[in-house]
Amino acid sequence: MSNESKGNGVLLGTLVGAGVGAITALLLAPKTGREMREDLSVKYSEWMAKGQELASDAKTKVADVASRVNEQTSNLVDRSKELVNSAATSTNRALDNVKDMKEERTDQMLNSMDQSNKPMN
Template identity: 45%
Template sequence: MSNNRSGSFIGGVLLGAAVGTITGLLMAPRTGKETRQFLKKSADALPELAEDLSTSVQIQADRLSESALRNWDGTLERLRDAIAAGVEASQKESQILKGNEVTPEPPMLDRL
């Protein structure tokens, strides 16, 4: 869920940047030559922007991966505890039944 929200946020940032750039270009009181120079500088800066964005995405992915591993470890630990408790309860019940030599009553459906 968090991963989906991060992806949506990044997508929104990129869409907002694109819309803002286009709107700015259409509304800007610059000459064609000035606008072309501006676009050239912006295009030259794109590789750096892409690298920064890539680094940010990688950092976020690493954080999500670490979080998922911690959650998985916690789930496995709870599962181990539950299995151990079930085995222990089963063994105790088995000892009680063997010690008392009592046959358990059949379930209600079997008696009908």
């Protein structure tokens, strides 16, 4: 075991021991039942307030993230619509070009056939 992990273990043990000692001292202190209940009530109120504060902070952060996700999703949808519209426009142009070319070729073939059917002088 390295010296660093031994040091971390000692520090953790010290902190846990201090916490257990503080709780034990609070419960075993020579106080009347009323004083003990008041102390516990005060601590409970402090912990509840802190818990509510943390819950409120978490709720705010979740709402912020949800808002950003919603905005980004909306942007992606808008961009996708633009791309689809652009692709549709390009496809329609290409189809129009093909139709025009077909008509030109058809006209050329008909003209060619007309000329070949004319009697020679």
